[in-house]
Amino acid sequence: LTLTLSFYLMIPLRLYSENRKRYELEKENKTLIEVEEMKTNFLQLVTHDLKTPVAKIQGLTEHLKRSLADKLLPKDLELMNHIFSANEDLNQFITSLLELTKLDNQGICVKLQSKDLNQLLETIVIKHRFAAQAKQILVKTEFEPLFPIRMDSELISKVLSNLIDNAIKYSPENTVVCLITREVDEYIEVIIQDEGIGIPQADMQNLFSRFYRVKNDTTIKVKGTGLGLYLSRYFIEAHQGTITVDSIPDKGTRFTIRLRMNLQDTDLVQPGLRILPFNKVSETKGNTNYA
Incomplete structure (x- = not known):
């Protein structure tokens, strides 16, 4: 009798434990999705807002180099080139982040x-x-x-x-x-x-x-x-x-x-392929048969 009662008592306890674990996993998953969406939205907002001033800096630098070409000292021209180069690096970084957030949200369309x-x-x-x-x-x-x-x-x-x-x-x-x-x-x-x-x-x-x-x-x-x-x-x-x-x-x-x-x-999966980003790393080779 004791064994029978124990068996029937364990069933609801086990069900409760399983349901609780499922609930906690779903809650954790929902939180992770919300955090991921916040991160993506933040990146989109920041990179989009940075794009305009960066483009202005680049345009102004090019204009100054052209209009003051005969008046700039070599050290001033070098400084101008450094500004232009640093701005190019920043622009490339912003473009890559925009590309990445777009892929994460929308996948990609391949137009052959x-x-x-x-x-x-x-x-x-x-x-x-x-x-x-x-x-x-x-x-x-x-x-x-x-x-x-x-x-x-x-x-x-x-x-x-x-x-x-x-x-x-x-x-x-x-x-x-x-x-x-x-x-x-x-x-x-x-x-x-x-x-x-x-x-x-x-x-x-x-x-x-x-x-x-x-x-x-x-x-x-x-x-x-x-x-x-x-x-x-x-x-x-x-x-x-x-x-x-x-x-x-x-x-x-x-x-x-x-x-x-x-x-x-x-x-392709369909015309205008939409592929979601992957996390798996492709295998690379380490061939050493060339000079």
């Missing part, structure tokens, strides 16, 4: 159009020519003749521009950044290879993580958001493509992008 990848790369190289010349870095192109492929040129441009910018920033003076395009099976490969500082093996697994930056004596001097590679992988995988990295410390780094040649709207 037929584009010439080689022409796209040539346009991007021109934009980075001044930065390369300032460090006497030769940007070498080895483009295989290619047929146009379907892609979202705006998203792919952001990826390529970020990788070329990184290759220049993290390479010493008098080195070479090599850009290669080629057809491999059903894919187009784009390779961005530099002779820079390289990436330690310990950092490879986190390289595409949100806000992650490799920390050493060189990278600490270079401004960055830690979002460039995260967003790059996001945009490439939205095209059903891949991005991998090979690196040897003190010798250089090579990023390889593979894009499908025959990508169609039907290959």
